[in-house]
Amino acid sequence: MLVRMKIRRINGDERLTHAFPLQAYAFEASPAPLEDAAKYRGYLPFQEDSVTLVAEEDGTSLAAVSAVPMRQNVRGTLHPMAGVASVAVHPLARRRGHVRTLLTRLLGDMRDGGHAVSALYPFRPSFYERFGYVGLPKRRRVTFAPRDLASLVRADLPGEVTWERIGTGYDAYRAFTLRLAERRHGFAVFPDSRAERLRADDAHWVLTARVDGEVAAAATYRITGFGAEMEVDDLLTTTPLSRTLLLQFFARHVDQVEKVTARVAADELPELWATDLEVVTESRTRIPNMNAPMARVLAVAPLAGTAVGPGRVVVEVVDDPFIAGTYLLDGHGGRLEVGGDASGVPRATLRAAGLSALVYGVLDPDELPLRGFGAVPADAGAELRTLFPRAVPYVFADF
Numbered sequence: 469m470l471v472r473m474k475i476r477r478i479n480g481d482e483r484l485t486h487a488f489p490l491q492a493y494a495f496e497a498s499p500a501p502l503e504d505a506a507k508y509r510g511y512l513p514f515q516e517d518s519v520t521l522v523a524e525e526d527g528t529s530l531a532a533v534s535a536v537p538m539r540q541n542v543r544g545t546l547h548p549m550a551g552v553a554s555v556a557v558h559p560l561a562r563r564r565g566h567v568r569t570l571l572t573r574l575l576g577d578m579r580d581g582g583h584a585v586s587a588l589y590p591f592r593p594s595f596y597e598r599f600g601y602v603g604l605p606k607r608r609r610v611t612f613a614p615r616d617l618a619s620l621v622r623a624d625l626p627g628e629v630t631w632e633r634i635g636t637g638y639d640a641y642r643a644f645t646l647r648l649a650e651r652r653h654g655f656a657v658f659p660d661s662r663a664e665r666l667r668a669d670d671a672h673w674v675l676t677a678r679v680d681g682e683v684a685a686a687a688t689y690r691i692t693g694f695g696a697e698m699e700v701d702d703l704l705t706t707t708p709l710s711r712t713l714l715l716q717f718f719a720r721h722v723d724q725v726e727k728v729t730a731r732v733a734a735d736e737l738p739e740l741w742a743t744d745l746e747v748v749t750e751s752r753t754r755i756p757n758m759n760a761p762m763a764r765v766l767a768v769a770p771l772a773g774t775a776v777g778p779g780r781v782v783v784e785v786v787d788d789p790f791i792a793g794t795y796l797l798d799g800h801g802g803r804l805e806v807g808g809d810a811s812g813v814p815r816a817t818l819r820a821a822g823l824s825a826l827v828y829g830v831l832d833p834d835e836l837p838l839r840g841f842g843a844v845p846a847d848a849g850a851e852l853r854t855l856f857p858r859a860v861p862y863v864f865a866d867f
């Protein structure tokens with residue numbers, strides 16, 4: 469069979485014909501009414517910075533992959549991050565290697581463009597593990613009743629809360645998320661063009677708590693009905709006071725909604741927020757549409773300068789098109805130095821997912837051999853453990 473397969477980058481209106489139909493078929497209820505096609509045109513401005521590659525055969529698009537140029541905090545440093553999304557293949561062209569080819573090209577292009585890390589929400593984690601990604605913790609969803617916070621209703625707290633539609637409150641909310649990205653490990657943010665969609669859709673309320681005039685907490689949410697639910701997206705707080713200001717606002721809905729649900733970081737302990745507060749804090753993963761995020765390192769050199777612990781180890785990364793090689797990782801002085809090979813230093817052999825797990829702080833070195841992520845002798849494990857202490861990334865962005 470003669471196959472005329474071509475990979476190319478598409479932009480603008482070509483997304484309507486070459487990418488959106490594949491994505492719509494892969495991710496939405498279908499067949500959709502034909503007039504729905506118009507809604508896709510409305511998405512175009514929000515995708516203008518995304519890099520989309522398609523595999524074409526005789527002019528027909530058979531597979532598409534995209535990367536959103538995002539930024540992500542990794543142990544205190546904000547890095548350009550490739551947010552992989554919208555991976556879809558024509559139903560008659562699956563399992564023919566299209567995504568392997570496209571994704572390898574896409575990640576290489578993004579790495580060459582300065583993206584040191586990449587993250588995504590997988591449909592099946594094992595699929596992306598083959599591409600060097602490792603699982604990160606999933607946000608928890610906390611559920612509680614406003615009546616349990618009744619004691620807060622009349623509390624006199626030194627701060628103020630603003631309540632408005634996201635259409636008007638967007639700028640302050642966006643600025644706050646960008647500030648969090650500077651501080652919180654794992655926090656990932658969209659480029660302006662993509663983030664704008666939140667404002668344009670104007671489908672959320674936004675709640676902002678200010679302390680001494682500065683935004684210290686914020687959350688977007690929706691109310692599903694009278695006597696129903698207040699669905700909070702991410703409960704973004706920086707201090708106990710700012711969190712309590714948001715909880716006080718929720719408490720004022722005691723005669724309006726039965727329960728509040730909110731997403732929180734995996735290391736949050738809502739049962740300690742108030743006395744007599746009944747909470748359910750849960751995290752469920754399910755294939756294909758409720759998975760935890762994954763991330764990987766795309767380039768090692770840009771990680772120099774990362775805040776790390778003491779440790780000195782040689783890591784040989786194998787079996788990866790982007791970061792295969794030998795690196796001396798040295799954490800003396802609290803900042804990572806990345807060098808070439810060295811002798812007389814403990815050595816580990818890692819796959820890309822193994823190094824990524826350590827950099828993101830999600831696995832102990834002893835777990836890596838058990839997961840097939842590398843060979844880590846005890847002396848190298850001890851160095852890696854202090855160099856990359858456990859940490860809990862909070863990805864935030866959904867893509």
Ligand SMILES: CC(C)(COP(=O)(O)OP(=O)(O)OC[C@H]1O[C@@H](n2cnc3c(N)ncnc32)[C@H](O)[C@@H]1OP(=O)(O)O)[C@@H](O)C(=O)NCCC(=O)NCCS
Pocket residue numbers: 494531554555556557558561562563564565566567568569589590591592594595598756
């Ligand atoms: C899932 C999907 C994106 C894979 O694309 P594809 O072009 O068929 O994948 P490839 O043929 O390039 O396979 C790449 C590798 O993953 C393996 N693989 C393919 N599908 C897999 C799956 N569902 N689970 C685990 N591994 C899988 C292949 O064996 C291949 O391994 P190899 O390269 O080491 O030999 C595609 O089949 C699809 O669109 N499915 C329906 C929509 C969907 O689920 N999209 C979710 C994307 S987030």
